[in-house]
Each structure stands twice: as C-alpha cells, then as structure tokens.
Amino acid sequence: MRASEISDLSDFEDPSDSFLSQNSNSMREPGLNPNALLFSPEKIGNLTPAKNNDQDSPYSILKNLRLKNVNRIIIGHININSIRNKIHLLAELIKDKVDILLISETKIDCTFPTSQFTLQGYSTPYRLDRTANGGGLLLYLRNDIPTKPLSLIESNIECIISDVTISKKKWLLVGTYNPNKSQISNHLVALGKNLGHYLPHFDNIIIFGDFNSEIGEDALFDKRSNLL
Numbered sequence: 001m002r003a004s005e006i007s008d009l010s011d012f013e014d015p016s017d018s019f020l021s022q023n024s025n026s027m028r029e030p031g032l033n034p035n036a037l038l039f040s041p042e043k044i045g046n047l048t049p050a051k052n053n054d055q056d057s058p059y060s061i062l063k064n065l066r067l068k069n070v071n072r073i074i075i076g077h078i079n080i081n082s083i084r085n086k087i088h089l090l091a092e093l094i095k096d097k098v099d100i101l102l103i104s105e106t107k108i109d110c111t112f113p114t115s116q117f118t119l120q121g122y123s124t125p126y127r128l129d130r131t132a133n134g135g136g137l138l139l140y141l142r143n144d145i146p147t148k149p150l151s152l153i154e155s156n157i158e159c160i161i162s163d164v165t166i167s168k169k170k171w172l173l174v175g176t177y178n179p180n181k182s183q184i185s186n187h188l189v190a191l192g193k194n195l196g197h198y199l200p201h202f203d204n205i206i207i208f209g210d211f212n213s214e215i216g217e218d219a220l221f222d223k224r225s226n227l228l
Contacts, residue, residue: 033112036084062097073166075100077175079210082107083117083138091119099142102160102175104210106136123147126160137209139175147173153197157190159209161198172202176209184213 054060065074076098080086083106094101108117109132118124119140126139126149139160141147146165150172159176174195178187191207199205 031113032116036087036108036112036116059093062093066097073099075206075208077102077104077208077210079104079177081105084108084112087117087119094119094140095121098140099145100164100173101140102209103138103140104136104158104177105134106138107132107134108136126162128158128160130158135177135179137175137177139173150198152194154190154193157187157194159191159194161194163202169204170202172198172205174205174207174209176207176211178209178211178213181212184211184217187211 055064062074062076074097076094078090078101080090080103083090083103090103106127106129109129111132114124114127117127117138121143122140123143123145125141126137128137130136135158137158137160139162141162141164148163150161150163152159152161157176158179159174161175162173164171164173172195174191176187176191178184195205195207
C-alpha cells in the first residue's frame with residue numbers, strides 16, 4: 001500500500017475562462033451548473049499540466065510512483081481549493097496513476113450535479129458538501145474496486161467513510177477534512193466516535209485527508225478522541 005499527497009493544483013495553469021467558452025454548449029444541458037466545467041474524456045491528452053516535464057511536478061511524481069508500484073494500490077489526497085474549473089486538470093493528473101483519491105475543499109453545493117465531476121475509470125464519487133464557498137469532499141475509487149458507503153455516526157465533521165475491498169481484504173477507508181487548526185481537538189473527538197463504531201468490524205483501516213495540523217502538536221493528543 002502506498003499513499004501520495006499533493007497539496008494543491010497550484011502548478012497547473014487555470015484554464016477556466018477558455019474552457020467555459022469552449023464548453024458553452026455542454027453547459028446548456030439540463031441540470032448542469034454553468035459555473036463548473038463538465039468532464040469530457042476527449043479533453044484528456046490535449047490538456048497538458050504545466051511543468052509536466054519537471055521531475056518535481058505533481059504530474060511527474062505520480063507518473064514515476066505508478067511505474068515503481070505497478071501492482072500496488074496508490075492512494076492520494078489533494079486540497080483542490082474549488083474543483084469547479086479544474087476537473088480536466090484533475091483527470092489528466094490522476095489518469096492511470098491513482099487508484100483512490102480524496103479531494104478536499106471542493107467548494108460545491110447541491111446546485112452542482114455529481115455528473116459534472118464523474119471521471120472516466122472511476123466509480124461515481126462519494127460526496128459530502130459544505131457550501132459553494134468552502135469545505136467539501138469528493139472520494140474517487142477506481143471502478144473495479146468493490147466499495148460501499150458507510151453512514152457517519154457523528155455527523156458534525158467533514159468525513160467520508162467507506163467499506164472497500166483490496167486484495168480480497170476488507171478495509172475501512174476514512175477520508176476527512178479539518179477546516180481550521182483551532183478545531184482539531186473537536187474534529188478528532190468526532191472522528192473517534194465514528195471509528196469506535198466501525199473498527200470492531202474491520203481488521204484494516206486507512207485514514208487520510210487534511211487535518212490542518214502537524215504531528216506532535218499537543219491538540220493531536222487530546223485524550224477525548226481515543227485516537228492517539
């Protein structure tokens with residue numbers, strides 16, 4: 001099992017203006033939100049992330065990681081700071097490289113249908129919105145990975161929990177986002193309640209995401225959470 005985290009998409013050019021004009025016809029489809037791009041598979045390959053030849057770029061890092069771990073599951077997290085006009089860049093970045101991906105700070109709401117963010121090769125993403133101005137999660141899993149969503153026991157937290165099967169073993173997959181460093185103690189308490197409910201049914205667990213905290217900080221060792 002190998003995890004890779006890429007903090008954001010700042011290395012990529014923002015194509016929102018030109019893409020929105022190019023996709024004006026598709027944006028007229030019923031139910032779609034014109035403030036976000038609709039994923040089109042034919043765009044992939046024509047949109048090359050900036051600096052993709054740079055060995056330190058996210059694109060190159062993931063490509064090399066995949067080549068070195070052909071038979072392993074690669075799990076990643078991106079704080080995308082609004083997915084609305086970055087769907088093609090995201091697809092280009094992870095295509096054939098990442099098996100499971102958590103995206104935080106999606107900044108979408110119910111006016112954006114999930115169909116606008118469905119990627120080729122991945123199941124329909126699990127989704128948890130906050131508002132169009134902040135927060136939010138999307139969880140993508142390769143479409144041949146068996147999975148089912150699990151309900152939050154403590155819902156006062158930005159978190160997506162799912163049951164996944166990898167190499168014939170069940171895993172509890174927990175993707176989470178803590179929006180503010182000052183809230184980490186309460187975040188961990190809520191996370192601990194959810195884990196306490198599901199852990200007895202799983203032998204394996206993966207927790208990943210954006211905690212907005214550093215390992216070693218006192219708040220991470222809050223005894224109320226029962227995590228550390």
